[in-house]
Amino acid sequence: MAGTARFNLTIGTRGTVTGCTITRSTGHAPLGAATCEMVTRRARPQAAHGGTGKPVAGTYIGVITRQIPK
Numbered sequence: 515m516a517g518t519a520r521f522n523l524t525i526g527t528r529g530t531v532t533g534c535t536i537t538r539s540t541g542h543a544p545l546g547a548a549t550c551e552m553v554t555r556r557a558r559p560q561a562a563h564g565g566t567g568k569p570v571a572g573t574y575i576g577v578i579t580r581q582i583p584k
Contacts, residue, residue, distance in 0.1 A: 515540070515581070516540070516545075516581040517540025517541055517580065518538075518540060518578070519549045519578055519579075520537045520576070521536050521553060521575075522575055522576075523557060523576065525571060525572045525574060529569070532571075534550035540580065557574070559572075
């Protein structure tokens with residue numbers, strides 16, 4: 515299986531990943547699940563800050579190409 519997946523990560527006010535959504539699938543459900551699991555575990559985002567300087571939730575949009583051996 516192989517393919518390129520597009521995803522959105524939701525980043526909480528503490529700078530942690532609070533959600534992952536595949537926005538364009540590779541066509542292989544296991545790759546989508548593996549993509550979200552991997553990027554959620556490995557991501558090291560920082561919280562965004564609003565106009566008042568306080569942390570706010572945000573979104574990160576990414577693309578990854580995956581290949582899982584047979």
